[in-house]
Amino acid sequence: MKAVAKKIDVIAKDRMKYGLQVGVTEERQRGADEWRQTTSVVTEPVVYGRYIYKEQIVKFPLKHTTDKExxxxxxxxxxxxxxxxxxxxLVYNNERVRNHFDLKIWIFVSDDFSMMKKWNKFKSLLQYExxxxxxxxxxxxxxxxxxxxTYHAHRLTRLSDSDIWSLFKQQAFRENREERAELVEIGKKLxxxxxxxxxxxxxxxxxxRFTSDEHQWISVLESEFWNLTEDDPIMSVLRLSYFNLKLSLRPCFTFCAVFPKDFEMVKENLIHLWMANGLVTSRGNLQMEDVGNEVWNELYQRSFFQEVKSDFVGNIxxxxxxxxxxxxxxxxxEECISYDVSKLTNFSIRVHHISLFDNKSKDDYMIPFQKFDSLRTFLEYKPPSKNLNMLLSSTPLRALHASFHQLSSLMSLIHLRYLELNQSPITILPGSVCRLQKLQTLKLERCHFLSSFPKQLIELKDLRHLMIKNCHSLMSSPFKIGKFTCLKTWSIFIVDSKTGYGLAELCNL
Ligand SMILES: Nc1ncnc2c1ncn2[C@@H]1O[C@H](COP(=O)(O)OP(=O)(O)OP(=O)(O)O)[C@@H](O)[C@H]1O
Ligand SMILES: [Mg+2]
Structure with a gap:
């Protein structure tokens, strides 16, 4: 006993000596959890059984555009x-196609006949221009x-059973997992x-992919979900997969419905929005951003996300x-809506998360509702609405993306944790923002006249991410940036000789 006590004393002294913190670290399974680690390397999925189709389709534009106008x-x-x-x-990214055309554009539209008028307009524009x-x-x-x-359609047949099996297998037996005969047999039935x-x-x-337990594979094969939506096997699979998610992951996934279909989301942004809404919180030694990363990775590994790309600085x-x-x-x-401004109707007062989009109208618009008691997220992508200030006052809003003019009304948003201002004509960040005590993320983009921050910014004790993009008039960093003890991202540091603005500030971060 004495010897053990002595050893513990030595360890305790070492802890003090090296400044180690006391804390509980979650024991993590090695190997199985490795995929959770974030990496900027994005693995492109393998495309099965489409080589011949691809070769046929690639030839078309190459041949026809050379001899026809x-x-x-x-x-x-x-x-x-x-x-x-x-x-x-595959065709769009094919090297021969890439070399053949000076300009390529990818457009997403739905099978919607109301698009036909626009389609004809678009076609004639291309034709004559x-x-x-x-x-x-x-x-x-x-x-x-x-x-x-204008040509015969390429009719795509379904992938052969063996190609579909390869696709399933590639996902289910990743990371060199053993293809056990009993799992293969169940997999083929699935x-x-x-x-x-x-x-x-x-x-x-x-x-x-997450289980090698034969019983669990059988329970998926025999699940009642297959009977619930017999005529729609795809929905059965998707629902099954959703209910296989841990409870904590489900709201993170469903939150993504706030964005419109085919929207290109930014991973970091989404994690900040999850944090603002309390959907991810710190756990053990992991900070909330780390937990958000884990959640994102798990959703990606389960194929809820696709077309993952990483740019040259690692933005995903x-x-x-x-x-x-x-x-x-x-x-x-009705708790989550992505809305096209041109089709605005009344929202349910139960709405929690809204995004507003508009690709056509250049005018300000009025949002046709008065009060939302449960609004948590409001993402407004151009143009600015006329009644936004009035609307947002007294909402329990957690996340806001807008291009505000009158920022004074922000003061009442005391629960706000995420604020993104886009193209706001401000010259100095107003004091009202500094009163948002719970703010974790502040993003300023294309605020072309913004030149400085008020000294009170220091009051934002919880600020974790201060991100500035394309604010070219900015002349100084915030005063005493070293005092922001939670700060994890600060995208641009402007050095100044005045006290509180120098490089020395950085050593406290
Ligand atoms: N040949 C293939 N090999 C591997 N994965 C594939 C293949 N074809 C499709 N997938 C994957 O299956 C999913 C659905 O494919 P995709 O979106 O191309 O289908 P679609 O026919 O365009 O569907 P929709 O009718 O909804 O537009 C995607 O995640 C894609 O990565
Ligand atoms: Mg498609």
Whole structure:
């Protein structure tokens, strides 16, 4: 006993000597958890069984645009989830196509007949403004393809069972996991239930990646979900996969329905919004950003996210497949809305998260509602609404993205944790922002006249991310930045000889 006590004393002294903190570290499984680590390297999924199609389609624009001046439109037609968009992406990124065209554009529209008028406008614009242009469209319906395309459609057949199996296997047996015969047998039965849907096979495979327990595989095979939506096996798979998520991950995923379909989300941004809404919190030695990273990675590993890209500085962007978006939206109902300003109608007063978009109108608009008692997130992407100040006062808002003019009304948003100001005509960040005691994230983008921060900014004790982008008039950093003890991101430091603005401030961070 004495010897043990002596040893503990030595350890305690060493702890003091090296300034180690007392804390509880979660014991983590090695190996199995390694995939959770964040990396800027994004692994592109393998595309199975589409080589011949790709070769055929690539030839079309290359051949036809050289000898014709008019616009050529090709189409890929196939049932939902057969892999049309994936094939179109292969063609779009093909080296020969890249070298052939000076300019390439990727546009997302739905199979919506109201788009036809716009489509014709777009087509004639391309036809007369450019020579030898070429369009590749994807559509689920023959009729859509026949209206749009000027050549025969490439009819996509479903992937062969063996290709679908390869896709499932690639997800389920990643990280060199042993392909045990009993799991392979169950997996093959599961793949048959996917009826040719690449998305279903991918999601199902990735949700089984986390367990080698045969019983769990059998329980998925025999799950009641298959009977609940017999006519829609894809939704069965997606729902099954959703209910396989840990409880803490589910609201993080459904929150993503606040963005419109096909929206390119920024990983870091999404994590900050999760934090603001209390959807991720610190755990043990992990800070809330680390937990957010873990959650994001798990959702990605389970194929809820796709088209993941990393830019040259490591910013990660990604999208959700529109079926996955539908899944999230189905759980959120009227609590989460992404709205096109041109189609504004009344919102439910129960709405929690809103994003407003508009691609057409250049005018300010009025939001047709008066009071939301439960509004938590408001993301307004151009143009600014006329009644925003009045609307947001007295809401329990946690996250706000807007291009405000009158920032004084921010003062009442005492719960605000995330504030993103875009193109605001401010010259100095107003004092009202400094009163937002709970603010964790402050982002200022394209505030072209912003030149300085008020000294009171120091009162934002919880500030973790202060991010400035394209604010070219900025002349100084915040006063005594070293006092922001929680600060993790500060994107630009302007050195000044005045006290409180020098490099010495950095040593406290
Ligand atoms: N040949 C393939 N090999 C591997 N993965 C694939 C393949 N085809 C599609 N996928 C994957 O399956 C998912 C659905 O594919 P995709 O979005 O291309 O289908 P789609 O036919 O365009 O669907 P929709 O009809 O909804 O537009 C994507 O996550 C994609 O990465
Ligand atoms: Mg598609």
């Amino acid at each position: 008019e616009l050529s439109v090709y189409s890929i037609v196939g049932l939902g989830e057969y892999g049309k968009t994936t094939l179109a992406q 450019t020579k030898g242009a070429s369009i590749l469209v994807t559509a689920r319906l023959d009729i859509v393809a026949s209206i749009m395309a 793949v048959r239930k996917c009826v040719g849907s690449t998305l279903a096979a991918k999601v199902l495979g990735s949700s089984l 962007t990604f999208k959700m497949h529109d079926f996955i978006h539908d899944l999230g939206q189905s759980f959120m109902g």
